């Protein structure tokens with residue numbers, strides 16, 4: 039069993055390396071695209087005030103060519119290694135691989151990558167997002183494998199429950215998707231601001247200039263919405279399953295434990311996001327900021343609370 | 355006119371069933387200002403603001419220690435931040451979720467919510483009874499549209515189109531020689547949305563019921579002892595505001611045996627309490643093995659949970675006269691994960707002076723050879739030692755001041771017996787200087803049980819299920835409309851068929867659906883294969 043665990047640890051490293059390569063390929067494709075987009079921006083800079091947002095000149099050329107496709111293939115291959123990492127870890131521990139912060143983080147990163155690949159395959163987002171998605175994924179896995187690393191071990195009795203498995207599985211799914219949506223929302227904000235600046239005839243500097251190689255703002259907005267629309271019911275279910283478990287383990291289904299409180303804040307913020315998209319004056323950028331704030335609440339829920347705040351959940 | 359009958363060429367938002375915001379102001383009326391305030395409160399913008407306030411208001415509850423959860427840590431916070439803490443306390447920041455301002459936010463939110471649900475339900479009920487709206491004048495201006503010709507008559511073409519949309523809500527209208535079909539689908543979206551919001555209200559009712567009529571109590575029971583459900587038998591209770599004694603369930607149980615297992619490293623593996631219990635005084639008793647995550651359903655809505663455990667060394671104390679003054683298992687309170695535990699033994703029946711002992715219990719004992727200090731290296735009772743110092747004098751138990759059984763604090767009329775701490779292994783006796791003795795006879799364990807009753811729990815569970823179902827419907831069902839118009843006047847007297855569609859959300863996947871749909875319609879009406887440029891894509 040210990041041997042399996044150490045294979046799993048090595049595979050995590052391999053996953054990170056493959057993702058990093060994919061990231062470089064995505065970035066290479068980006069760079070090539072930006073080089074192509076430059077003339078268009080010169081045109082904008084020369085003062086064409088009535089440019090529409092989707093002005094074809096500003097838009098990156100349609101993605102084609104090998105390096106971008108290679109990046110996607112590498113990402114998919116990395117995801118397979120990633121999955122094997124998790125499965126071996128689970129077999130070594132004799133339980134699903136989300137029993138501590140290290141395992142949870144590795145699982146969440148897997149969901150984020152899988153969701154991204156799904157969106158690309160489904161044609162809902164452009165693969166050019168890859169560079170921006172893989173950077174946080176690589177950092178996140180790197181942190182998980184170093185700072186949060188925990189050797190395999192059994193669960194404390196309170197954690198050994200059927201509902202807990204369901205609860206955490208749902209939380210992992212929703213968190214992975216939420217984090218992805220947070221990244222996409224940030225990219226949307228970048229692109230929207232870039233559009234605004236170029237439309238006003240101003241020259242945009244790095245990092246805002248990255249916006250030029252991003253897909254259209256409206257498609258980023260839709261992508262981030264559809265990921266949240268998927269994740270929100272899952273998160274709702276995760277909270278409910280957690281409450282059912284808490285009822286069985288601690289005799290109350292809700293107790294405003296810090297972890298519960300932050301899950302609630304996250305939930306309310308995402309509900310706010312869904313409302314904002316239906317409220318005049320809140321669509322677009324304001325709603326995207328809400329999505330970013332909600333993703334921050336999620337990060338606080340998992341990392342800040344686990345590490346710095348004492349509560350019933352603090353052994354998790 | 356409801357939003358369902360808005361003008362023909364409309365933005366996708368026209369398919370919303372959201373109630374129209376603020377109509378014409380009612381002027382010169384006494385109720386006008388109230389009505390305006392009500393509309394304001396039930397507007398989407400206010401709902402959004404209140405949601406943000408709810409999230410923001412919960413933040414201090416997620417960072418600061420909360421009294422209901424960790425009173426000790428609130429005290430620690432007070433000593434760490436003596437000037438800040440009282441200010442925070444005045445703002446109820448240590449009791450966020452019981453504070454008046456938090457209640458104000460969620461009550462306003464729920465008033466707004468109800469004010470939102472009622473008109474939306476009315477509108478939706480009406481929408482369900484209203485046929486889909488008439489075909490817009492220029493279908494080609496819709497984002498998804500198509501056009502072809504057929505040999506069928508306009509009436510037959512529309513009838514065929516109608517048959518090709520079996521699960522849609524359809525209405526056929528005939529206008530001087532031409533025929534029109536309006537079809538609509540996805541009413542479950544708004545139904546789901548309403549179900550979700552109504553479930554939120556039901557959930558709040560469930561929570562409130564639990565808060566008002568619920569009960570929570572904890573009790574420590576040593577092996578061999580029992581418990582019967584009565585207020586006085588609890589160590590600690592938190593009753594709901596409307597809870598009364600008669601609400602208690604009549605169960606009782608005896609703790610026959612408690613056992614815990616640990617890993618070699620001392621991490622807990624299992625906890626089990628073997629009970630003999632009965633749901634009422636006259637009911638036959640039965641065994642139950644109580645474990646973490648497996649509470650005992652004790653009847654009457656009461657559930658018994660295992661929440662803690664520790665050791666209770668069995669001691670026999672003789673007074674200087676030679677009488678057995680105490681023969682009992684004394685619960686000791688664990689101080690660390692290895693179960694080094696503090697013990698306080700009071701012997702009020704000793705004569706001529708009362709006696710007391712303080713000490714530590716160490717389940718797997720290691721003694722520092724230099725200092726003599728004992729520690730425990732594992733939580734299992736592999737090498738148990740009870741280390742005590744003795745006292746004589748007056749325990750002050752008659753003074754009418756309630757005293758903790760777990761400490762000698764406040765009993766200043768005791769004199770320490772002049773002897774070093776005595777380490778006793780099971781079966782060993784310490785004969786005290788000046789008479790009297792204490793024997794560590796054996797090791798029992800104790801467990802703490804929490805008993806809860808929550809009459810709102812089931813309702814809250816149903817409401818939660820309603821929320822998830824409602825969400826799934828409202829986020830994944832798409833409301834969409836399709837129109838077909840067939841008019842004479844094509845080439846060679848053929849019929850021209852025009853189709854158009856509209857979806858409120860997700861224009862992209864609707865474009866695909868519409869493409870598949872028109873392909874089917876062309877098939878049924880004998881039109882040519884679809885032209886590759888249609889349907890037009892959004893964005």
Ligand code: HEM
Pocket residue numbers: 306308309312313316370371372396397398401405463464466467468470471547551554825828829
């Ligand atoms: C208790 C607080 C509330 C929560 C947690 C909540 C949550 C939600 C969620 C998650 C959605 C998304 C479902 C969807 O997009 O179809 C939603 C939609 C909606 N909510 Fe609420 N809501 C609350 C209160 C309110 C209130 C007070 C109103 C009325 C002012 C309201 C009106 C709406 C409307 C009209 C929609 C549909 C938006 C659309 O057309 O897409 N909600 N709500």
